[in-house]
Amino acid sequence: MDVTPEPATAEWGPFGRPIFDDPGARALSRVGVVDVGSNSVRMVIFDGAARSPAYFYNEKIMCALGAGLSETGRLNPEGRVRALSALRRFQHLAKGMGMPPLSVVATAAVRDASDGQEFCEEVLRETGLKIHVIDGQEEARLSAQGVLLGWPGAYGLICDIGGSSMELAEIHDGQVGKRVTSSLGPLKLRDIPGGRRGRKAHITEVIQDLHEQMGQQRERLFLVGGSWRAIARVDMERRGYPMRVLHEYRMSAQSVRDTLRFIETSDLEELRAACGISSARMSLVPFAADVLSRLIKTFKPKDIAVSSYGIREGLLYEQMPDRLRNRDPLIEACRFAEMKDARIPGFGRTLYDFVSPLFRASPHTKMRLVKAACLLHDVSWRAHPDYRAEVCFDNATRANLGGLKHSERVFLGLALLHRYRNKRQGTAFEHLYELLDERGRKEAEILGKAMRFGAMLMVSKSGDIGKLTWQPRKKHLHLELPKEAEPLFGEVAESRLSSLARSLEAEVTVKLRKP
Numbered sequence: 001m002d003v004t005p006e007p008a009t010a011e012w013g014p015f016g017r018p019i020f021d022d023p024g025a026r027a028l029s030r031v032g033v034v035d036v037g038s039n040s041v042r043m044v045i046f047d048g049a050a051r052s053p054a055y056f057y058n059e060k061i062m063c064a065l066g067a068g069l070s071e072t073g074r075l076n077p078e079g080r081v082r083a084l085s086a087l088r089r090f091q092h093l094a095k096g097m098g099m100p101p102l103s104v105v106a107t108a109a110v111r112d113a114s115d116g117q118e119f120c121e122e123v124l125r126e127t128g129l130k131i132h133v134i135d136g137q138e139e140a141r142l143s144a145q146g147v148l149l150g151w152p153g154a155y156g157l158i159c160d161i162g163g164s165s166m167e168l169a170e171i172h173d174g175q176v177g178k179r180v181t182s183s184l185g186p187l188k189l190r191d192i193p194g195g196r197r198g199r200k201a202h203i204t205e206v207i208q209d210l211h212e213q214m215g216q217q218r219e220r221l222f223l224v225g226g227s228w229r230a231i232a233r234v235d236m237e238r239r240g241y242p243m244r245v246l247h248e249y250r251m252s253a254q255s256v257r258d259t260l261r262f263i264e265t266s267d268l269e270e271l272r273a274a275c276g277i278s279s280a281r282m283s284l285v286p287f288a289a290d291v292l293s294r295l296i297k298t299f300k301p302k303d304i305a306v307s308s309y310g311i312r313e314g315l316l317y318e319q320m321p322d323r324l325r326n327r328d329p330l331i332e333a334c335r336f337a338e339m340k341d342a343r344i345p346g347f348g349r350t351l352y353d354f355v356s357p358l359f360r361a362s363p364h365t366k367m368r369l370v371k372a373a374c375l376l377h378d379v380s381w382r383a384h385p386d387y388r389a390e391v392c393f394d395n396a397t398r399a400n401l402g403g404l405k406h407s408e409r410v411f412l413g414l415a416l417l418h419r420y421r422n423k424r425q426g427t428a429f430e431h432l433y434e435l436l437d438e439r440g441r442k443e444a445e446i447l448g449k450a451m452r453f454g455a456m457l458m459v460s461k462s463g464d465i466g467k468l469t470w471q472p473r474k475k476h477l478h479l480e481l482p483k484e485a486e487p488l489f490g491e492v493a494e495s496r497l498s499s500l501a502r503s504l505e506a507e508v509t510v511k512l513r514k515p
Contacts, residue, residue: 358468
């Protein structure tokens with residue numbers, strides 16, 4: 001996650017004031033978009049904190065509008081019927097939810113087909129939905145903006161593959177740079193003459209031309225699109241990777257090469273069943289695999305990351321003011337969760353101030369995780385006490401939280417797990433701990449136990465709960481309590497402070513502040 005620290009304010013420290021509840025952000029709290037692609041038609045309704053929205057509703061219909069387009073020049077007739085039916089359903093759902101008008105965009109298949117305009121007019125007549133047909137350059141820009149929704153300040157090369165086209169866009173310093181489009185979509189590649197040899201020669205020629213237009217792009221390669229996600233799922237299966245969250249999944253070039261060979265030598269039906277990939281998607285994977293192989297050989301990226309955010313998220317990003325775009329999506333989402341679900345909204349900030357002395361030498365990348373954990377420390381209180389720790393870990397590692405590498409998800413999950421229990425052994429999630437190194441696991445334990453103790457002093461969102469002082473060289477932990485907090489420092493609180501001290505391998509002293 002490449003996030004620039006937000007400007008400090010006197011009230012909120014290094015994270016700025018939350019803005020998800022001001023009028024500009026509230027206007028984006030419920031936004032519906034529809035992507036009419038060459039392979040699928042999908043509606044997404046975003047809800048919640050505008051900077052890191054939840055998927056209130058998400059439905060996809062595999063229509064294959066672009067199937068056979070290279071031969072006939074027209075949309076697939078069966079696909080047209082299915083797409084119209086899907087759009088009619090989506091419009092009905094949106095009206096039932098009291099939604100503002102849906103934003104509908106169509107990409108390569110509709111823009112290339114001779115009957116594309118006719119299809120748009122039919123949709124408008126039958127559903128009232130106006131389809132905006134965008135060109136390849138605009139498709140590349142919106143996909144890149146979708147990546148920026150999850151990675152503010154990201155840099156590298158975006159590659160978005162659809163059914164009938166593939167787009168490239170560079171991003172740097174939070175901005176979209178050069179963009180190009182091509183016809184390297186799996187549905188079109190199926191119709192290239194000359195079998196696989198002819199197809200690979202065509203792919204090589206096109207990608208070489210793209211490389212000449214884009215220049216050297218050896219930073220991170222961000223993969224956007226269903227075919228890329230399917231290949232990443234196969235990579236997880238081949239590696240025995242323990243976490244099945246695709247967003248921000250990282251691969252090396254060598255790992256991708258190994259997986260492409262694995263796909264080539266495997267039974268596709270068995271692989272499809274093992275990875276939970278649809279038959280329609282799996283049929284396109286071999287064609288996408290040939291494209292990815294040549295893409296990596298040509299551009300030589302330093303690493304590869306999968307983005308579940310693309311054109312639909314880019315449409316939401318398009319509507320954001322700059323001050324919202326520049327916020328950390330993780331912190332905004334956690335603030336929203338605290339406001340909605342915590343027993344004492346606002347106490348997370350007090351808790352952060354209390355535990356932060358334990359991490360005073362840590363970089364911003366670590367402190368944002370500490371902040372996120374403090375904001376989330378109480379949002380699962382409704383869960384059964386016997387399962388709160390597991391619920392917290394599961395939420396942190398699987399929730400739709402932007403701006404989290406997989407190791408950071410595990411750090412956050414472990415910290416919240418230790419918020420409710422001292423030991424992490426004996427859970428169903430132990431296979432995920434290996435994604436975090438030993439130092440990270442220890443820091444998560446310390447943070448969790450510090451929150452576990454600090455929560456014992458929780459009375460109001462901004463009350464004085466005392467001050468921790470940590471001297472790591474002397475291995476000394478000191479707690480200074482205000483007089484009014486003395487009644488809260490009972491035997492359970494004392495036991496939790498002792499547990500924290502043991503994790504720090506420290507001596508602990510307690511002092512009551514004089515009134």
